[in-house]
Amino acid sequence: MSAASTTPLAEGAADGPVQVKTGPSGPRxxxxxxxxxxxxxxxAGAAVSLFAVLVTSFFLFRVIPGDPVRTMTHGRPVSPAQLVHLRQQLGLDLPMWRQFTEYCTKALSGDLGTSYQFHAPVWDLITQKLPATLLLTGVAVVIYSALGLWLGTRSAWGHGGLGDKVNTGVALTLWSVPSFWLGLLLIIIFSVGIGPIPGMFPTGGMESGGLTGFAYVTDVAHHMVLPVITLVAVGYAQTLLVMRSSLLDEMGSDYLTTARAKGLRDDLVRRRHAVPNALLPTVTMVFINFGHVAAGSILVETVFSWPGLGGLFYQALSVPDLPLVQGLFVVFAGAMIVMNLLADLLYPLLDPRVGR
Structure with a gap:
């Protein structure tokens, strides 16, 4: 009997020995x-989701009240014939199915259309505004993801203590606060100033203008303080609560009792055993947070007049600028799908049981 094709005979089978294959065609x-x-x-799931996003982005924004042509020509003397000609130029006179097929064909080839409002390719407008959004929300996501993981771990390990109650209470309170309201409150207190508190930060924008080099960097950082605080205050709670819940589920496991029985310090038990096994749900949350980087925060960017994709999306909705709204929606949703896919592909590296 060849060792490459079989292992030694397994005893105890009802009908005699059983041959278990190993080698090239075995378990590996x-x-x-x-x-x-x-x-x-x-x-395949990600591809289906992206197609569903295309379908949703086309039909969803066509139920928004308002006529793009009427809005674009508001306040101008325009004849009915000119309105008809403009509709033909924009393709709004075509049947809905024809508009949909043309939209999907162009989108799959990378053409998101031309903005009604800015008369420029949608993709060019997105790439112009994307760096400002990546800077603002990227910094905020890194901070509140790290803060949520750290505080969530501490809260779970000290479950029921004063620190746990304070952390979860503050997190739940801030999570329930609307981001635009918190942003306005910070502007009133720290930009306008109240009583003895002077205005220390700009009310909005990304830069003062006319600065270069290190002065420009510090000026942009100065403008970022309040919007970043707003995003962090509202965003870290979700990561904290997910990490806390996952770690609490692990704390009653037998392997932690065994690790303690071997004499390992409590800090090592938490850091090397409990936390890695509690990371799977939190990894998804962290990747979804990074998916938010492309979307930014529409309300926060609008409140602080930040020149990013959030403010651009708000401007597009006010027209409504259908190609621009659709293009931004596809980019926002696409970023979330890609980051969720990366989290799924990372799972088997964290837990070998996944994907087998």
Whole structure:
């Protein structure tokens, strides 16, 4: 009997010995195949989700009240014939199914259309505003993800204590506060000034203008303080609560009792055993947070007049500028789908049981 094809005979079977295959076609090959099937399924799911986003972005924003042509020509003497000609130029006179097929064909080729309002390609407008959004929300997401993970771990490990009650209470309070209201409150207190508190920060914008070099960097950082605080205050609670809940589920496990029985310090038990096994749900949350980087925060960017994608989306909705609204929606949702896909592909590295 070849060792490459079989292992020693397994005893105790009802009908005699059982041959268990190993070697090239054994468990390792099956696991690799299962992982490839897992990856393929996730990629297929992401592709279906992206197509659903295209369909949703087309039909959803056509129910918004308002006529783009009337809005664009508001206050101008325009004849009915000119209105008809403008509708033909924009393709709004075509049947809905024809508009949809043309939209999907162009979107799949990377053409998101031309903005009604700015008369420029939608993709060019997005790339112009994207750096400001990445800067603001990227810094905020890194801070509140790290803060949520750290405080969530501390709260769970000290479950029921004063620190846990304070952390969860503050987090739930801030999570329930509307971001635009908190932003306005910070502007009133720290930009306008109340009583003895002088105005220390700009009321809005990204820069003062006319500065270069290090002075420009510090000026932009000065403008970022209040919007970043607003995003962090509202955003860290969700990561904290998910991490806390996941770690609490792990704390009653037998392997932690065994680790303590071996004499490991409590800090090592938490850091090397409990936290890694509690990370799966939190990894998804962190990746979703990074998916928010592209979307930014429409309300916060609008309140602080931040020149990013959030403010651009608000301007597009006010017309409504259908190509620009649709393009931004696709970018926002696409970023979330891609980051969720990356989280799914990372799962097997954190827990080998996933994807097998």
């Amino acid at each position: 090959t099956r696991n690799a195949t299962a992982y490839l099937l897992y990856v393929g399924g996730k990629l």
